[in-house]
Amino acid sequence: MTATVADCERVQRSWFQLRSRVLGGDAWEDDGLVWANGDLMFPQVIDPAALARGVERARAQGARTVGAWLSPDVDPRPLAAAGFERGWEPWWMAGPIDLGGIPADARVELQESTTDYRGIHAGYAADLAMARLRPARAWYAAAYDEGRFAGRAWSHQVGDLAGVFDVDVWQPFQRRGLGTGLMQAVCSAAAVVGAQTVVLNSTPTGVRLYEKCGLERIGTGITWWLHLPIGAGPSPGASHSL
Template sequence: MDGVVQAWVTGWAVSRGAAAPEREPWGFTIDVGQLAHVSRHVFDALGDGVDEEAVRKVAGSVTGAGVWLKVFQDPEVVGGWLGEGWWVDPEPGFLMTVPLTAPAERPAAPDGYRMRTWTVGGVTRMLVAAPDGSLAARGQVAPTGVTAVFDQIVTVAAHRRRGLGSVVMRTLQAVAAATGAETGVLAGTPAGRGLYESLGWHVQAPLTSAKFVGPDAG
């Protein structure tokens, strides 16, 4: 999919209430404004197209803690490009996409669970509450035109294997399709990849997440 990285960063910024992405020669910078996540640099090349020199140069210019890099290549590769002070998540993420179509009918949660969706600032959030009122599952989607970014999809461990993740994803897919979005985009974890693939999502590239913690962070 052409422009998949731009679609992801645009929707992610809307989903998280971050600043609009700023275009860079190598990708995008997003100001987030949190103590442990001040900003992030996202490279727009995928896989073998990632420029090692560009990653090294951007990483070498970072001196403040809380700055993240997002590189669409395997962590074992990217880790060797980064200098002292960088923490690299050893588990790869996955940039994934899916064609969006509205389901014939909205999915329903298992008996005893309560579902609710609401939209604020262009972001639709979904809650699935357990019978005792505690959180069972959640997720959100930010449509930004022909694409929509799915974000923060979580199923609490005690409520897994009950179809709640599928309920959340299918509900948000219906919401996004109703806005006219044609393609869904997300950055998934190894734990979530199986669910997404079972729902028709496809991996476009691995994703390395790295955070600058400073040379004296141990």
């Protein structure tokens, strides 16, 4: 199948909603606006009143930043009026799930639990609850270099599509092929359950890796961000029924 930007957005929305549901976050809809963990996900039209309610709900739950993911053709003026600032641009990319036949890498393994995260990163281990879902919908892979934890990646299957997320190889281990190994592991896992096309959003620094895996850029999005002051509470009279 040929993926579109709308497909990329749909998979991104599903990933945020999955994380919210499994990890105890908050996901809701209000007057056509879809929210997950305090982020507004690809609205077609932004109603200022519904936007204000969403910001207040995120604020009441302790959010420090509220994000909004948009298509470039959506009018962002309600966001600007509410104090959001334009942010980075997701570069939507897509390609065949087999990544051009990249072989498996023995340094990379799929995991459903981990002890790799320590200190301020210890909380990330809880994310692997998504990898333990049945039927499987998400897969986590970890990379190791001579026994040292070197990187990670996720995939999430939505029908014929597999979204890839959170691909990261720690700086001391970069340029050793671990990125392609991580991509192969999580894409292969999604292919087993029927995914045919991989989609993701890239920053400029990641494009080289994804192009090496056979992906092409198919479009551009935009993010907006509202940074809430520390200690900010709900506005007087605001309702926060959940």
